[in-house]
Amino acid sequence: MVPLDPSTSIWSAGTVNIPSCTAPKVDPNAPKMCDGDPTSIALSVTKAPECIYSTTGSCRFSMYDFEQLDATIDMQDCLGTWAAPFWMTPDHWEGGGTSGEVDMVEMCPMTKVCANFAAGGHQVCYDYNPNNFHGHVTMWKDPSGRVSVKICPGDSPCSRDGPAPIAVYDNVYASHACTSGQDCTYRLMSDIWLGTAGDEGWRTCGKAGFNPNSKCAISVKGIKIQSKKPFEGKCASLNVQDAGTQVQAGSLQMAMA
Numbered sequence: 001m002v003p004l005d006p007s008t009s010i011w012s013a014g015t016v017n018i019p020s021c022t023a024p025k026v027d028p029n030a031p032k033m034c035d036g037d038p039t040s041i042a043l044s045v046t047k048a049p050e051c052i053y054s055t056t057g058s059c060r061f062s063m064y065d066f067e068q069l070d071a072t073i074d075m076q077d078c079l080g081t082w083a084a085p086f087w088m089t090p091d092h093w094e095g096g097g098t099s100g101e102v103d104m105v106e107m108c109p110m111t112k113v114c115a116n117f118a119a120g121g122h123q124v125c126y127d128y129n130p131n132n133f134h135g136h137v138t139m140w141k142d143p144s145g146r147v148s149v150k151i152c153p154g155d156s157p158c159s160r161d162g163p164a165p166i167a168v169y170d171n172v173y174a175s176h177a178c179t180s181g182q183d184c185t186y187r188l189m190s191d192i193w194l195g196t197a198g199d200e201g202w203r204t205c206g207k208a209g210f211n212p213n214s215k216c217a218i219s220v221k222g223i224k225i226q227s228k229k230p231f232e233g234k235c236a237s238l239n240v241q242d243a244g245t246q247v248q249a250g251s252l253q254m255a256m257a
Helices: 200-204 232-238
Strands: 041-044 050-055 066-076 082-090 100-107 112-116 124-126 132-141 147-153 165-169 183-193 217-227
Touching: 041 050, 041 112, 066 082, 066 100, 100 132, 100 147, 112 147, 112 165, 147 183, 183 217, 217 232
Parallel strands: none
Antiparallel strands: 041 217, 050 183, 066 132, 066 217, 082 100, 082 183, 100 112, 112 124, 132 147, 147 165
């Protein structure tokens, strides 16, 4: 792992506390990236309690243009830790389950690997081991605004077919992110909330506490977004150069070597 390179990375480290983890002070040096992959983000607990997050605030996108997202996910030793390895939040957040938030991969409850929507939509928790998970997440948005998310094991993008269930948010266009004059603009997020205080999410997902023995480590790699409006500048690393090429990525163990 290497420090985030602001000249190439789509991610920037969180530097101020946000409601989900109000104490202790955010550690801005914790987020890392995989060498050679500017779309990657890796977070790991080095002490407890700890608030860690990273965001793609400089690489935002409109859900009106968004079509599909793919990424490889790795998790180690995360059972009992509230972590959201990969999610997206609108610029305008309001209304909980009607906010339009999409948690592609989240530990809420802390014993499960889930695809959530801040208590909205039709959420799914999977029978995957959060102490040792290597897999993929695919998110689709239909022209109607219907959002579908699927987490599957292995390196290949998830298929809409197959045994793993799909989480669904019926209409993101009807959410607070896209109505009442809002522009439906989103950014990606990754976090580990191992805090001693926070908001309703901390009380619900984190059970108003933290695991003092947590060694949770997460990474997201090979992120690709199909969009009607291609990304530019350093954000262009998110573009799908070849729609027929599958995202390839190694395990978290390899990334951390």
